[in-house]
Amino acid sequence: MSAKKKLNSKALTSKKHNRRRLLTLWRVVRYGTDSFVRNSWLSVAATAVMTITLLIIFTAFITQNILTDTINELQDKVNMSIYLKTDTSNKTGNELKSELSKLASVKSVKYISAEEARAQVAKDNGKNNDVLDALNQATNKIPATLKVIVVDINNTSELEKFVASNKLVKDYINPDYKPSFAGERRNTIKTIGRAVNFAQAVGLAAGIVFIVISSLIIFNTIRMAIFNRKEEIQMMKLIGADQSFIRGPFLIEAVIYGFIAAFIATGLGIWALYASSKTLISYQISVQPTIDLVTMYAPIVVLTMMGIGAVIGIISSLFATRRYLKL
Amino acid sequence: MILLDRVTKTYSKDSKPALDRVSLFIEPREFVILVGTSGAGKSTLFKLLTREEKPTSGKIVVGGIDYDTLKDNHIPMLRRKIGVVFQDFKLLPQRTVFENIAFALEIAGMTRHEIKSTVPKVIELVGLTGKEKQFPHQLAGGERQRVAIARAVVRQPKILIADEPTGNLDPRHSWDIIRLLEKINKYGTTVLLTTHNAEIVNKLKRRVITLEHGKITGDQAVGSYRQ
Numbered sequence: 199m200s201a202k203k204k205l206n207s208k209a210l211t212s213k214k215h216n217r218r219r220l221l222t223l224w225r226v227v228r229y230g231t232d233s234f235v236r237n238s239w240l241s242v243a244a245t246a247v248m249t250i251t252l253l254i255i256f257t258a259f260i261t262q263n264i265l266t267d268t269i270n271e272l273q274d275k276v277n278m279s280i281y282l283k284t285d286t287s288n289k290t291g292n293e294l295k296s297e298l299s300k301l302a303s304v305k306s307v308k309y310i311s312a313e314e315a316r317a318q319v320a321k322d323n324g325k326n327n328d329v330l331d332a333l334n335q336a337t338n339k340i341p342a343t344l345k346v347i348v349v350d351i352n353n354t355s356e357l358e359k360f361v362a363s364n365k366l367v368k369d370y371i372n373p374d375y376k377p378s379f380a381g382e383r384r385n386t387i388k389t390i391g392r393a394v395n396f397a398q399a400v401g402l403a404a405g406i407v408f409i410v411i412s413s414l415i416i417f418n419t420i421r422m423a424i425f426n427r428k429e430e431i432q433m434m435k436l437i438g439a440d441q442s443f444i445r446g447p448f449l450i451e452a453v454i455y456g457f458i459a460a461f462i463a464t465g466l467g468i469w470a471l472y473a474s475s476k477t478l479i480s481y482q483i484s485v486q487p488t489i490d491l492v493t494m495y496a497p498i499v500v501l502t503m504m505g506i507g508a509v510i511g512i513i514s515s516l517f518a519t520r521r522y523l524k525l
Numbered sequence: 526m527i528l529l530d531r532v533t534k535t536y537s538k539d540s541k542p543a544l545d546r547v548s549l550f551i552e553p554r555e556f557v558i559l560v561g562t563s564g565a566g567k568s569t570l571f572k573l574l575t576r577e578e579k580p581t582s583g584k585i586v587v588g589g590i591d592y593d594t595l596k597d598n599h600i601p602m603l604r605r606k607i608g609v610v611f612q613d614f615k616l617l618p619q620r621t622v623f624e625n626i627a628f629a630l631e632i633a634g635m636t637r638h639e640i641k642s643t644v645p646k647v648i649e650l651v652g653l654t655g656k657e658k659q660f661p662h663q664l665a666g667g668e669r670q671r672v673a674i675a676r677a678v679v680r681q682p683k684i685l686i687a688d689e690p691t692g693n694l695d696p697r698h699s700w701d702i703i704r705l706l707e708k709i710n711k712y713g714t715t716v717l718l719t720t721h722n723a724e725i726v727n728k729l730k731r732r733v734i735t736l737e738h739g740k741i742t743g744d745q746a747v748g749s750y751r752q
Contacts, residue, residue, distance in 0.1 A: 437629050438603075
């Protein structure tokens with residue numbers, strides 16, 4: 199009987215304790231939202247800075263994405279061509295295509311027979327009668343071509359090795375035309391490869407720098423906002439508020455800045471992306487995949503931005519309040 | 526009960542002690558006035574009592590709590606047992622009179638029902654009925670100090686520390702505040718008051734402790750202000 203009573207009393211105490219915790223949590227949230235509303239100017243200023251921060255982060259990610267897509271598209275346009283003898287049969291060509299496709303560094307291979315190449319030249323020069331006459335009268339000397347798209351244009355060693363060692367290639371390679379990655383175009387391809395690497399590195403570095411700078415700015419803004427209220431914190435301490443009760447409302451306020459700023463920044467960012475898309479496309483910049491991605495995953499983008507805003511706000515507030523919370 | 530036993534507080538090795546071997550005993554329900562010039566050590570003494578500072582040496586016991594054994598995470602609980610009133614009020618500027626007073630109860634985890642029944646009584650005690658919804662900036666100095674006192678006493682602390690509560694007030698409002706402190710003392714709270722106002726000290730006819738250069742130089746049961 200006594201044990202049962204003890205158990206009941208324990209359960210009651212625990213229930214009471216939990217209720218008190220919930221009550222405290224509710225009060226912390228209420229204090230945070232009240233402060234956000236009542237310190238309206240400070241809230242507007244902090245939210246504006248947070249919006250700029252998140253917009254910079256959004257822009258950095260979008261730019262990086264667009265840059266990667268554009269680079270990938272550019273890489274796909276850089277064909278590594280292997281020229282074969284004009285009399286290479288379709289069977290041999292397709293056999294070589296199949297072997298090349300097995301290489302890890304190769305993304306795709308297209309075989310163009312000498313006949314198809316000649317037809318293409320004729321099509322391209324449809325209005326030039328001299329060229330058409332020459333094509334009709336002369337023997338076809340246009341080589342058959344294996345157009346290879348590699349995964350990374352800076353990595354052609356596997357391809358080069360294949361061309362140098364494969365027996366079938368040795369038998370059918372056109373002695374008059376060197377493969378594009380081994381002949382005169384080699385340097386051009388290498389230059390494009392270096393430019394791609396450089397652009398990616400610069401894009402990433404610029405993104406990181408922008409994110410760090412903007413995070414420092416918002417950290418400083420929140421620090422200033424809390425500095426303005428250090429006497430309030432001091433008073434709360436002296437009348438017996440514990441650390442979580444003092445710190446909690448500041449964290450809630452920072453989360454509210456983050457949430458509102460996330461909505462504004464995402465909206466502005468997507469609008470700017472749409473508004474600038476026509477101009478960007480005219481410069482051959484691959485913007486469509488990014489627009490598709492952002493549109494398809496808009497709720498996830500907003501949630502991620504809210505998460506980033508909340509995390510930046512919470513970390514800034516934790517650091518900023520720490521120095522005033524020493525007992 | 527407040528007990529200080531040979532308490533010394535030195536802020537840095539090279540400086541003179543802010544408090545030098547101060548021993549003091551204050552009975553429950555006493556009304557004690559602490560006087561002394563600026564830099565005499567009054568603020569340091571208050572900071573030690575509210576545990577904002579730790580003594581360099583000596584023993585402090587307040588309301589049965591020995592500060593030597595007090596853990597850091599129990600400091601908020603200690604402070605909830607001591608009411609504090611400051612010269613500059615230290616109210617929450619964005620909160621109403623009611624909210625400022627209720628804050629002291631909310632941090633202690635009291636329910637909304639308890640708060641709704643307790644706060645109006647204290648507001649009535651300090652004579653601010655009808656001003657519950659006003660913000661501190663809408664109140665006169667004396668009224669703000671009443672809010673601060675209400676906040677300090679709403680949890681019915683055993684000890685009330687009032688650090689120059691009349692320092693920013695005109696004579697009429699100063700006396701209103703002093704009468705209020707006397708009323709609170711009458712209900713059983715130990716009051717420790719500091720003031721520079723000689724008239725208040727002389728007219729109150731209470732125990733007066735004088736601090737000079739960190740040392741107690743006078744302790745009169747019914748004291749007067751010494752220039």
